[in-house]
Amino acid sequence: MVKPHTLLLLFCFNIAFTQVVINEIDADNPGSDNKEFIELKSSIPSYSLDGLSLVFFNGQSGSGTSSYLAIDLDGYSTDVNGLIIFGNPQVSPTPVIPYLSLNSIQNGPDVVVLYQGNASDFISGTTAVNTNVIDALAYSSDNSQPSSLMTILGLTSCIIDNQSTNSISNSIQRTSSGTYTVSAPTPGVNNDGTGIVLNYITFSTDVSTISEGQQLQIIATSSSPITTQALSINFSLNNSSFGENDFSGSLTITIPEGSSSASVSISILDDSINDGDEEIIVSVNDLPTNYVLNTNNVVVRVLDMDYMVSSFGKPTTPTFGLVTSTASSGYYSSLEGLSGTNLSQGIQNIIANPNVVRAHNYGDIYDILKVADQNPENSNQVWLIYTENPRSKIDYQTGNSILGKWNREHIYCQSRGGFTDGTSSTPDGIDVWQSTGPNDIMAGHADAHHLRAVDGQENSSRNNRNYGVDYNGPTGSTSNAWKGDVARALFYMAIRYNGLSVVNGNPTENILGQIGDLSTLLTWNQLDPSDDFEMNRNNYIYTWQINRNPFIDHPNLADYIWGDHAGEPWFSNLSTAEIDVNSIVVYPNPAKDSFMISNISETSRVEVFNSIGMNILDVNISTNTSIDCNWEAGVYFIKITSDNTYYIKRIVIQ
Numbered sequence: 001m002v003k004p005h006t007l008l009l010l011f012c013f014n015i016a017f018t019q020v021v022i023n024e025i026d027a028d029n030p031g032s033d034n035k036e037f038i039e040l041k042s043s044i045p046s047y048s049l050d051g052l053s054l055v056f057f058n059g060q061s062g063s064g065t066s067s068y069l070a071i072d073l074d075g076y077s078t079d080v081n082g083l084i085i086f087g088n089p090q091v092s093p094t095p096v097i098p099y100l101s102l103n104s105i106q107n108g109p110d111v112v113v114l115y116q117g118n119a120s121d122f123i124s125g126t127t128a129v130n131t132n133v134i135d136a137l138a139y140s141s142d143n144s145q146p147s148s149l150m151t152i153l154g155l156t157s158c159i160i161d162n163q164s165t166n167s168i169s170n171s172i173q174r175t176s177s178g179t180y181t182v183s184a185p186t187p188g189v190n191n192d193g194t195g196i197v198l199n200y201i202t203f204s205t206d207v208s209t210i211s212e213g214q215q216l217q218i219i220a221t222s223s224s225p226i227t228t229q230a231l232s233i234n235f236s237l238n239n240s241s242f243g244e245n246d247f248s249g250s251l252t253i254t255i256p257e258g259s260s261s262a263s264v265s266i267s268i269l270d271d272s273i274n275d276g277d278e279e280i281i282v283s284v285n286d287l288p289t290n291y292v293l294n295t296n297n298v299v300v301r302v303l304d305m306d307y308m309v310s311s312f313g314k315p316t317t318p319t320f321g322l323v324t325s326t327a328s329s330g331y332y333s334s335l336e337g338l339s340g341t342n343l344s345q346g347i348q349n350i351i352a353n354p355n356v357v358r359a360h361n362y363g364d365i366y367d368i369l370k371v372a373d374q375n376p377e378n379s380n381q382v383w384l385i386y387t388e389n390p391r392s393k394i395d396y397q398t399g400n401s402i403l404g405k406w407n408r409e410h411i412y413c414q415s416r417g418g419f420t421d422g423t424s425s426t427p428d429g430i431d432v433w434q435s436t437g438p439n440d441i442m443a444g445h446a447d448a449h450h451l452r453a454v455d456g457q458e459n460s461s462r463n464n465r466n467y468g469v470d471y472n473g474p475t476g477s478t479s480n481a482w483k484g485d486v487a488r489a490l491f492y493m494a495i496r497y498n499g500l501s502v503v504n505g506n507p508t509e510n511i512l513g514q515i516g517d518l519s520t521l522l523t524w525n526q527l528d529p530s531d532d533f534e535m536n537r538n539n540y541i542y543t544w545q546i547n548r549n550p551f552i553d554h555p556n557l558a559d560y561i562w563g564d565h566a567g568e569p570w571f572s573n574l575s576t577a578e579i580d581v582n583s584i585v586v587y588p589n590p591a592k593d594s595f596m597i598s599n600i601s602e603t604s605r606v607e608v609f610n611s612i613g614m615n616i617l618d619v620n621i622s623t624n625t626s627i628d629c630n631w632e633a634g635v636y637f638i639k640i641t642s643d644n645t646y647y648i649k650r651i652v653i654q
Helices: 004-017 147-153 340-351 362-372 441-446 456-462 483-496 518-527 532-545 557-561
Strands: 020-026 037-042 052-058 066-072 083-087 110-116 133-140 171-174 180-183 199-205 209-211 215-222 231-234 252-255 261-268 278-282 291-293 298-303 378-384 389-392 406-410 451-455 501-503 514-516 585-587 594-598 604-609 615-621 625-628 634-642 645-653
Touching: 020 110, 020 133, 110 147, 133 147, 199 298, 215 252, 252 261, 340 483, 340 557, 362 406, 362 441, 362 451, 362 532, 378 451, 389 451, 406 456, 451 456, 483 501, 483 518, 483 532, 483 557, 501 518, 514 518, 518 557, 518 634, 518 645, 604 625, 615 625
Parallel strands: 199 291, 209 298, 501 514
Antiparallel strands: 020 037, 020 171, 037 083, 052 066, 052 110, 110 133, 171 180, 199 215, 215 261, 231 252, 278 298, 378 389, 406 451, 585 594, 594 625, 604 615, 604 634, 634 645
């Protein structure tokens, strides 16, 4: 039995909370929804929100009733106008912490509820309840309504955000009468324009990217000149590994009385140690009463100039023979003289040996790729497949946004391979691994031999498309530096795992264990031979998985399994020999009407391929020869084969 005074206390508690309402919400912004926010208002200024939580419920299709986001309000208070904002960092004035990530607030039809209680009571997927409700708002971006939620919560109306032209730029705002209107957003300001006029402080920097050894200017600007006395603002720069030993200078900005701006200069120190690129976060914690942060947590990229440069080239300017295989002695000796299915099985016996090979998880892949796919020209960057450009290692995707981020690309698509989310996303390092064999298809989820660093947007564009017949790289790209890499990764997967194959044509996604196009991949394997970048990659992954991609070490293996030499016995001395690129000369380059192939000493086969891998010329020559090239302008590939050695030359036709 509850004692009478306890009942009285609870009653008074609920009465007090009725002074707080949902004052404004902007759930749908133009573009990337980067200015979403929700604003609460208390009838009493500087009111504590302890004991309250904001809970967002998904009401789509009229049947949804489950929570998708909950914010605990303990420790927060409204400002002198009784307002507090929770939203994206781009909202101005700056919302209180925690910031909402992009697209955190769904566009609707949804309901947001202010509850008396803890956010932990409303973990994702919790059904809405009509108890301890302080305030609730049903909203939508169209004429649909969250009917089930409205019934549960006793709501009779749903506010439509997009009611008029350009309404996507508007917000839903509470009026003094308790009704709602849709108008231009007013975060941090009373919806009717009343209240104390606050002085907004904007933080900025003179640059968004800076190198070690340079000066960074940090500027504070007020919306109105400072009165009565100078305003001193303390800030911090620390973030992760970037700390007080990485800079020098004052962490206080003072705006003098009568002025509206001031700045300080921070020296970014060069410690002559490569710590990798980092990010500074200029962060202010507290301001005096009547001052509000208009911007905060300004991010500045710090480029570490002590990066290392490798001895070998990047894929678009490849080198050959500078990086040697680290395969153990006799690693491939069991393959000598094998052919057909025996050759395929022999390869699998090596690269899928359950007594040797190790499987790691998907969480480890970022750490692997930061080394395996490192840009040879800058050790602080990774080299992105498909787009063929570098990106800072710290720009890997951690949230929903893919813009400017790099991710982990499965060359053999997860959905086609049947290993979607087959391993943990929590990294546990090189010393933690599982035994794996040819039937362990789930290990394919985190097999680094077919995982590459990739631009987030291009990763989305490639999706699960087949190579050659559907996907040939970014729109308008003529680069072929990645194509051989893709082919050899797929050849590896087709042998490593039972149930996976490379096939001709454009197989649909619902045919599990097939990816195409085999004919294209065989051509790519020849046009883009394995280079030092790939060999270095193979060597590093070998240290983790204790297996190699044999099609990097011996590219012609593919021809003996699927190509022109299928069924013939394979010997390692038939592999592509190291070629002196100066022994054969192709000139002029660029060419217009014809080009010359010189230094030919024996009968050689000359094949020319266009940028999509189509063979447009196939002739035999035995001496220096002029080749007519009345072709469309673009990039072409000349393959010159003599005995078991071939030479690939890129040429531009004008």
